[in-house]
Amino acid sequence: MTVPALALEHLTKHFGSTVALDDVSLEIRPGEVVGFLGPNGAGKSTALRVALGLLRPTSGGVRVMGHAAGSPDARALLAYVPGDVALWPRLSGEESLTLLEGLHGDVDAAYRARLIDVFDVDVHKRVRAYSKGNRQKIALVAAFASRADVLLLDEPTSGLDPLMERVFRECVSEAAARGQTVLLSSHILSEVEHLCARVAMIRSGRLVRVATIDELREHASVEFDIVGVSADVSTVAGVTRWERTSDGVKVTITGSPVPLLHFLATQPVTAVRTREASLEEIFLSYYDVAETRG
Amino acid sequence: MVALGVLSAVAIGIKSFRIIGGASGLSAMKGLLTSPAVAALYGKPYGVTTAGGFTQWKMGMYLALAVTMWIIFLATKLSRGAEDDGSWDLLVSGRTTHRRATATVAVTLVVTSALFGFVAAVTFAVAGESVVASGLYGVTLCCLSATSAALGLLGAQLLAPRRRASSYAAGILMAMFVVRMVADGVTRLSFLRWLTPFGWFEEVRCFDSNRWWVLAFYVVAFVVLTWCTVLVVDRRDVGEGRLARGDVVASPSALVGSVDGMIWTQRRGLAGTWAGVVALFAALMGLLIKPLVDFAHSNPSYVATLERYGYGSVVTSKGFVGEMGLFFSVAFAFLAVTSLHQLFADEGAGRLDVPLATGVSRRRWLNSTVAGTVGILVVTAALSAVAFNAGSFVAGGDVSTVEFFQGAASSLVLSVPVCGFYLALLGWVPRSALGVTSGAIIVSFIVAAFGPALQWPQAVLALSPLHHLPLVPLEPWAPWAVVWMLGAGVLLVIVGAVGYERRDLLSA
Numbered sequence: 001m002t003v004p005a006l007a008l009e010h011l012t013k014h015f016g017s018t019v020a021l022d023d024v025s026l027e028i029r030p031g032e033v034v035g036f037l038g039p040n041g042a043g044k045s046t047a048l049r050v051a052l053g054l055l056r057p058t059s060g061g062v063r064v065m066g067h068a069a070g071s072p073d074a075r076a077l078l079a080y081v082p083g084d085v086a087l088w089p090r091l092s093g094e095e096s097l098t099l100l101e102g103l104h105g106d107v108d109a110a111y112r113a114r115l116i117d118v119f120d121v122d123v124h125k126r127v128r129a130y131s132k133g134n135r136q137k138i139a140l141v142a143a144f145a146s147r148a149d150v151l152l153l154d155e156p157t158s159g160l161d162p163l164m165e166r167v168f169r170e171c172v173s174e175a176a177a178r179g180q181t182v183l184l185s186s187h188i189l190s191e192v193e194h195l196c197a198r199v200a201m202i203r204s205g206r207l208v209r210v211a212t213i214d215e216l217r218e219h220a221s222v223e224f225d226i227v228g229v230s231a232d233v234s235t236v237a238g239v240t241r242w243e244r245t246s247d248g249v250k251v252t253i254t255g256s257p258v259p260l261l262h263f264l265a266t267q268p269v270t271a272v273r274t275r276e277a278s279l280e281e282i283f284l285s286y287y288d289v290a291e292t293r294g
Numbered sequence: 295m296v297a298l299g300v301l302s303a304v305a306i307g308i309k310s311f312r313i314i315g316g317a318s319g320l321s322a323m324k325g326l327l328t329s330p331a332v333a334a335l336y337g338k339p340y341g342v343t344t345a346g347g348f349t350q351w352k353m354g355m356y357l358a359l360a361v362t363m364w365i366i367f368l369a370t371k372l373s374r375g376a377e378d379d380g381s382w383d384l385l386v387s388g389r390t391t392h393r394r395a396t397a398t399v400a401v402t403l404v405v406t407s408a409l410f411g412f413v414a415a416v417t418f419a420v421a422g423e424s425v426v427a428s429g430l431y432g433v434t435l436c437c438l439s440a441t442s443a444a445l446g447l448l449g450a451q452l453l454a455p456r457r458r459a460s461s462y463a464a465g466i467l468m469a470m471f472v473v474r475m476v477a478d479g480v481t482r483l484s485f486l487r488w489l490t491p492f493g494w495f496e497e498v499r500c501f502d503s504n505r506w507w508v509l510a511f512y513v514v515a516f517v518v519l520t521w522c523t524v525l526v527v528d529r530r531d532v533g534e535g536r537l538a539r540g541d542v543v544a545s546p547s548a549l550v551g552s553v554d555g556m557i558w559t560q561r562r563g564l565a566g567t568w569a570g571v572v573a574l575f576a577a578l579m580g581l582l583i584k585p586l587v588d589f590a591h592s593n594p595s596y597v598a599t600l601e602r603y604g605y606g607s608v609v610t611s612k613g614f615v616g617e618m619g620l621f622f623s624v625a626f627a628f629l630a631v632t633s634l635h636q637l638f639a640d641e642g643a644g645r646l647d648v649p650l651a652t653g654v655s656r657r658r659w660l661n662s663t664v665a666g667t668v669g670i671l672v673v674t675a676a677l678s679a680v681a682f683n684a685g686s687f688v689a690g691g692d693v694s695t696v697e698f699f700q701g702a703a704s705s706l707v708l709s710v711p712v713c714g715f716y717l718a719l720l721g722w723v724p725r726s727a728l729g730v731t732s733g734a735i736i737v738s739f740i741v742a743a744f745g746p747a748l749q750w751p752q753a754v755l756a757l758s759p760l761h762h763l764p765l766v767p768l769e770p771w772a773p774w775a776v777v778w779m780l781g782a783g784v785l786l787v788i789v790g791a792v793g794y795e796r797r798d799l800l801s802a
Binding site: 049052053054055056072075078079080081082084085086087088089091092094095098099100101102103104105124125126128129139142143146148 | 454455539540541542543544546547548550551552553556559560640643644645647648649650651652653654655796797798799801
């Protein structure tokens with residue numbers, strides 16, 4: 001049996017009376033790129049910081065390639081890019097890279113040089129003169145150049161321009177192709193949709209769904225624009241929302257479209273247009289459902 | 295807190311005056327008071343036959359130095375510090391202008407200065423001193439503090455980040471203090487007193503001739519500094535200093551590739567500054583040894599007075615070195631705390647997240663921090679011994695080099711439990727570590743320095759670790775006290791290390 005690259009095992013974390021993580025379990029296989037989604041304050045960063053050994057779990061635990069989070073073996077396997085990179089202001093970018101690489105131990109020097117080039121960052125400047133985006137680039141260069149087995153990326157593209165975001169996507173794709181594991185926490189859902197095969201959604205400290213993008217789509221709502229129909233479709237199984245338009249009806253269904261198609265067979269349909277939900281809409285649907293339940 | 299310090303300093307000065315027998319008791323010290331060496335240390339003695347004048351002379355100069363340093367750090371914190379952390383970006387992007395925000399800080403600093411002056415004046419007045427002289431002293435302290443605040447505020451406009459602004463402003467102030475020392479110590483250079491705010495502080499001559507007109511120097515300095523601040527505020531970007539910074543590193547340091555190298559790189563500025571200041575102080579003290587001892591030998595009544603209040607040892611060269619060890623102990627303790635506190639600052643800012651998550655363990659970083667701090671302390675102590683020895687040698691003193699090193703080594707002992715205390719707090723209640731440890735050092739110093747003269751109970755004196763340390767080289771080492779302090783220090787370091795490994799890392 002393959003050892004998971006990252007395993008959150010019944011992870012619970014309390015800050016005083018606040019429950020930041022509540023019995024979260026998640027396994028990521030080696031070589032997988034997994035998106036970690038959730039609204040602000042859901043517990044994404046807390047989960048990552050526990051996995052990094054920066055926070056201690058209240059109960060449960062995290063294992064990196066079978067090693068306990070925070071152990072020397074686990075640290076050696078990890079690379080990390082926080083959402084707001086803090087470095088020593090007096091050091092230059094190059095010195096910051098020397099520090100991070102010196103402490104981690106491994107670096108692919110040729111790849112590092114290429115990363116500095118493609119991310120277009122002047123490493124001779126002091127960190128205090130960097131913008132947020134440039135600090136982010138330094139952390140990204142250090143993380144990718146380490147060739148670490150597991151990359152934990154916590155909103156790594158915040159502060160990057162669209163060009164650099166594209167470079168980032170290429171780097172993640174290269175890392176995945178090399179067999180590196182990536183857990184990507186991000187609010188840029190198009191980025192997650194593009195890079196990740198699987199998504200874990202968290203809300204209020206609880207994991208609400210772990211699924212592939214395709215599985216999510218299967219169970220997500222689909223929108224139909226049906227021209228030529230004016231009948232009431234609310235009684236059709238699977239219809240969650242409908243409204244009349246100038247030339248027909250707009251219907252949203254969840255689950256199988258078969259009942260709707262059967263119904264339409266009896267109607268004077270002149271045209272049908274469908275649109276699949278984006279990851280953003282899927283994400284929002286989970287958020288809305290959870291909100292309603294909460 | 296600072297206002298409380300002002301109150302305590304004034305109260306202790308007045309109490310000391312009464313204990314030594316007031317004006318009649320002072321007659322034995324007349325020669326000493328006019329000695330250039332003592333004047334360099336404490337300033338010119340004006341009106342010392344009154345409790346107010348004596349307090350101003352005995353406590354005033356160092357009270358002034360403490361207040362001015364504190365207000366400079368407050369000025370840069372409220373202005374440059376707020377710009378460094380980005381909080382002013384929001385503030386000045388609204389209806390508040392950059393100039394108005396700076397003006398608000400200036401007003402806050404002036405009001406704070408006025409509070410210090412008010413506390414000092416009321417304390418003197420309540421103790422029975424002339425209301426006019428007490429008021430003048432309060433106004434003078436307020437003016438000195440406000441002028442220093444203006445210097446700090448101008449530094450914050452010219453330089454970024456805050457540490458750089460604070461260093462330059464505090465450096466200028468320290469230079470002004472040294473100029474005052476030279477002016478008071480060398481008669482032919484006494485005119486230099488008019489070039490420094492600490493010299494004006496003396497020349498007001500509170501509780502003597504009460505020269506109000508000297509305050510005009512402060513007013514002019516304050517107006518000029520504030521005017522410069524206004525000019526610079528309007529000509530610079532928010533978040534940047536007016537003076538350009540060297541933001542390009544031509545030859546990167548290879549030292550930063552290891553934890554120990556990084557710890558040293560971070561602290562070399564701190565180590566250099568502290569070593570320089572401590573060595574300067576030690577050299578000045580070395581120059582004072584012989585004149586003070588010679589004076590004591592020619593004034594038996596002065597010696598009797600000192601002995602009566604527990605300071606008899608100062609009348610010998612070795613005793614003086616031992617007594618100075620008290621000040622060095624406190625300086626080394628604060629140096630240790632400042633060096634260790636960098637760990638908390640880095641953690642709080644989130645700078646340790648990546649290194650500790652993907653590189654080294656917390657224990658390794660902590661060990662290197664402690665080792666680096668110990669190294670800085672040992673080098674600073676050695677330099678202080680060399681400088682003390684050099685000063686003494688120039689003045690013709692008779693303390694040997696080995697004895698100076700013994701004294702410096704003894705002064706390092708306090709730093710061990712202080713390091714342990716700080717680290718124990720850092721490990722378990724990190725946000726309180728700096729404040730509580732600094733407070734404990736100050737209280738220990740006050741108890742040890744003033745307790746004997748104020749005849750505090752033995753039980754109170756015993757609370758200060760400094761009270762248990764012998765006056766090396768006059769007295770032999772007290773092995774049990776040293777072992778006890780080292781043991782307690784090491785134990786506290788272990789307790790702190792355990793807590794530091796177990797707790798959550800603070801996040802930015």
